[in-house]
Amino acid sequence: MRFLRCTALALVGCVFLSWLHPRRTMRAAQVPADPGATSHSAPPAVPAVTWSRQIAPLVYQNCATCHHPGGGGPFSLLTYQEAFRHGPQMAQVTQSRYMPPWLPAPGYGDFLGARRLSDEQIALIRRWVASGMPEGDASIAPPPPHYDATWQLGKPDLILTIEHPYALAAGGTDVFRNFVLPYPLTATHYIRAMQILPSAPQVVHHANVLIDRTASFRRRHPADWEDGIPGMELELDAGNTFDPDSHFLFWKPDTPVLEEPAGMPWRLDPGNDLILNMHLKPSGKPETIGAQIGLYFTPEPASKHPMLLELEDDRGLDIPAGDRSFQVQDELELPVDVDLFGIYPHAHYLGKELEGWAILPDGRKQWLIRIPDWDIDRQSVYRYRTPVFLPRGTVVHMHYVYDNSEDNVHNPNTPPIRVRAGNRSVDEMAHLWLQVLPVNTAKGSPDPRLLLEEAWMEHRAKRNPGDLIALYNLASALAGLGRYAEAAADYRQVLAANPRDARTLNSLGAALENAGDSSAAEKEFTQAIALGPDNCDAQFNLAELELKRSQFAQAAEQFRDLLRNCPADAGAQSGLGVALLGEGDSASAEAEFEHALDLDPANFTALYHLGEMAIESGSPERAVEFLQKASAQRPDDVDTRERLAMAYAQSGRQADALTQLRAAVQLSPGDANLHALLSQVLSAAGQLQQAIEEQNQALHFEPNDADGWNNLGVLEARLGHTAAARADFERALQLAPDHAQARANLARLPRQ
Ligand code: HEC
Incomplete structure (x- = not known):
């Protein structure tokens, strides 16, 4: 089976905007003078509030994360002297709940890391200030917390660094800058935590990271991506697979680095880019802005897929x-x-x-x-x-x-x-x-994220009929759900507004092809190719369509053309191999498959065909190697398991062959051929009774198979069941009167 290629669009980048110099107006209410302090009858029984006993622990817990040297707060509150200097102000801003900064109202959502002082804590600060801010017994004060200016969770597993730092002018408006950081590893990794480490945090208002699965942003800016691209909103091409954004990768100064919830790491594949979108605020002097992204891996792939x-x-x-x-x-x-x-x-x-x-x-x-x-x-x-x-x-x-x-x-x-x-x-x-x-999610139901995407995009498209990205993504979700006719109708709507959009033409073609209308599909692919000669996906889809029609020469030509535009396309390379096989040139085909594996060692088509070719040329061990890898790519592909079983059987590994065939039968219980193969392997392993059972199963699904009846007869005869064998051979001859083997086998049976 081949997968048609079409793309989903993701409009990502929560757009964060900011005005140049927001007026920072104190909204602190004037704190009424502490009644205890002004009253003539101050109750002396109240124990003194001191820095060492009550205030230091409170400040270290609730304020120091920002108010430490180098932190996001404007001054440090780590020592008694510092707190003393800001004491009255502390009383004011806590009383008004201006500090610690926390926007959500209590009781309307229970959030992690909620920064909210209790009324008692606020009263403590007020009383401490009113009583002259005594230090108390310094020996009982907790030690001030220590802040590491670098990596909060220790050394990251991978650090990505901006190659070309950005020169931020001393003044002027805010700057939004996007830095592309290609993911440099050759294997997929799962990320449990991420930290952004700007080189000049004082001018970075906030930053967020987007994952560009297809490096589309870099491809769109081939000349200047290394220097960073200005802009706030990015449209990224999400590629062939439905892989919606799933995590808030957001950073602000002094936000603690959070680990993703259990089972929910995010993923980076070879070829992905990270895009670091930074909101920079000029500080009054020129600054050079660099940044590092530290990534913490987990070996556990995601078991839960949020959106x-x-x-x-x-x-x-x-x-x-x-x-x-x-x-x-x-x-x-x-x-x-x-x-x-x-x-x-x-x-x-x-x-x-x-x-x-x-x-x-x-x-x-x-x-x-x-x-x-x-x-x-x-x-x-x-x-x-x-x-x-x-x-x-x-x-x-x-x-x-x-x-x-x-x-x-x-x-x-x-x-x-x-x-x-x-x-x-x-x-x-x-x-x-x-x-x-x-x-x-009920077993066997479609990816629920597709249903969410459908609901979301349908809602967006309904509210705003001009929202073509919503309409396109709705169509792609419908196609993902197998509702091709509906998908095609929506793609057509996108095209009505934008007839020369090669991507939509290609996606429409894929939907039509999946709906079974390959001549209509061909038209769309051809038009897409005509519009953009380097539309590799449309070329791929057209070539695949020609393969399906056994137009091998045309397909080969199309794949070659595609490879001129996209030389690293392993799928096209293996497709060319299939076309050459169809033309009967297996030597050239083999070379193409091998080339495809150089480009992508996990290319299924190449692995499958190289395995099959190895079986045919009598190299079962080599076949096993390829087919094992192919089956790992598509564990549910019955055909691959069947070939792998044959390769095992040829190399004398009967037990492995049996395991594969049993797994294949599980996947496709009504496949007569599989039962017959299983019967043969069992018979070779000397398990005649089980072999008979499997052959009976095969005949149950294909009762008119003369060869099958003949084979059953042979098995019965070997167990000495002469009467049964006779009946089987006769049945074979009834179905195919000139079945020479069945006739000979019948003649060889001992007489009663
Ligand atoms: C998440 C970071 C953060 C935390 C936690 C925090 N502050 Fe602040 N604080 C700031 C920042 C940033 C400013 C300066 C600008 C502003 O008003 O946002 C500030 C300003 C202040 C000011 C000066 C206000 C003014 O008049 O300009 C005081 C006083 C203060 N903080 C006290 C506290 C106290 C007391 C706590 C703990 C109860 C606390 N802060 C917790 C970030 C923080």
Whole structure:
């Protein structure tokens, strides 16, 4: 079986925007003077609050992660002297809950690492300040925490480094820069944690990492990718396989590095690129920005496959100047049960109240997040302490309120102006990202992420008929679900708006081919090739179609053409081998298969055919080698297992042959040929009774097989079951009167 190639598009990159110099206005309420301090009747019985006993532990726990030398806070709070200097301010900002920074309201989602002081803790600081900030007994103070400026989880397994650091000017607007870091290893690895380490963290507002599975971004910028590409929103080509983005790879100064949940590492394959998208803020002096990405591996492949979903209402954003309560919303019904692991709300400077909730199928409202007073500079990904279960039929809601009045201290425009959605820093956004893991998936049902993708893209395309990426991705999801006719209809809609899009023509061709209409498919592939002579996927698909029609010379020509455009395409190389085999030139075919394996040692077609050729040329050990690898690539391919069993049998490894055949029968229980083969191997191993059973099975599925009856007769005769053997040979002769062997076998049976 061959897989048709078509691509899914991923519009990734949560777009993070920032205004040049947001006014940082203190929102700290004035702290009323401590009544205890001013009262004439100060209760002396209250034990003194000291730095050493109560405040140092509190500060080390809740403040020092940012407030240490080199940290993200503006000053250190590690020593008594430092805390003393900032004491009154500490009382103010904790009282107003301006510090520690934490946007979500309590009670609207239980998040990991929630930074929130209790009322008692706030009161302690207030009392300490009011009583003159005594140090107390220094010998009982805990030792200050130690912060490693480099790798939080120890030395990473792999460190990627930006080759060409970026020169950030002293002033000017914010800069969004994308650095491509090719994944340099030749094997797949699973990543349990990642840390981004900028060389000048003070000017990096935040960063996020995208995985470009097909190196499409680098290919689109062949000349300048090494120097970094400006821009905030990237469109990446996701390649042939449905492999949606699944993890928030997000970094802000002083966020602790989190390990991915158990069973949910993310994956890097050879040929992938990491794209580091950095938001840089000029600091007043020129800076050179480099960065390293540290990756921590785990040997365990992912056993759970989450996915990111987005609610958004950018089109709804058209905020009149002065409007202090402009609202947008979106909602999405979930087609499958999921666990919600994380959530990432996003708006710019006018965002005020950001809410996400779910209406469960029983009508109950489940809060997911509520941010009553949004601040873009404190945006973050929030992970739930325990995943939130959302059953199928749940409707997830996003509801955002924007304040475009002068009272909004973050408003970048004075006086306010009309603001709409967009990529520029003067524009707004309304996004809510969710990381969900499908659960309770019934055995044998399709990949639930495809159903989520279908629901999501259908919703997007319905809301905005001009959203061609949504329509394209909807079509690809439908094709992935085997609903080819629907997929073709949607691809056609994309083409109606954009008739010269070679990628969509190719994908439409693949859907038509899968739907069984290969002449219509041929038309689309041909048109795609005509539009873009280097459309290797369309060339591949057309060549495969010609192979299927046994047009070997044409197919060979098409593959050769393709290889001129994409010389490293192992699939085309092995396809050329198949075409040459069809033309009868097995020597050249063998060379092509070997070349394909040089390009990709796991190329199934090459492994399979080299194995088959080795069987035919009487080199069963060589055949075993190839076919074992082929079967590892596609463990469910019955044909490969059958060949492998033959190779084992030829090399005298009967037990291995039996194992393979039994596995093949499990996969395809109604395959008469497999039962017959199994019978032969059992018979060669001397297990005649079992061999008879298997041959009976074969005849059960193919009762008119004269050879089969003859073979059964031979087995019965060897066990001395003369009468049964006679009946079998006679049956063979009934079906094929000139079956010479059956006649001879019948004649050789002893008389009764
Ligand atoms: C996640 C990082 C982080 C944590 C945790 C944190 N701070 Fe801050 N703090 C900052 C940053 C960044 C600023 C400066 C700009 C701002 O206001 O965001 C700041 C500013 C301050 C200021 C000065 C406010 C002003 O008037 O400009 C005080 C005081 C302060 N923090 C105290 C605390 C205390 C006390 C704690 C613990 C209870 C704490 N911070 C926890 C990051 C942090």
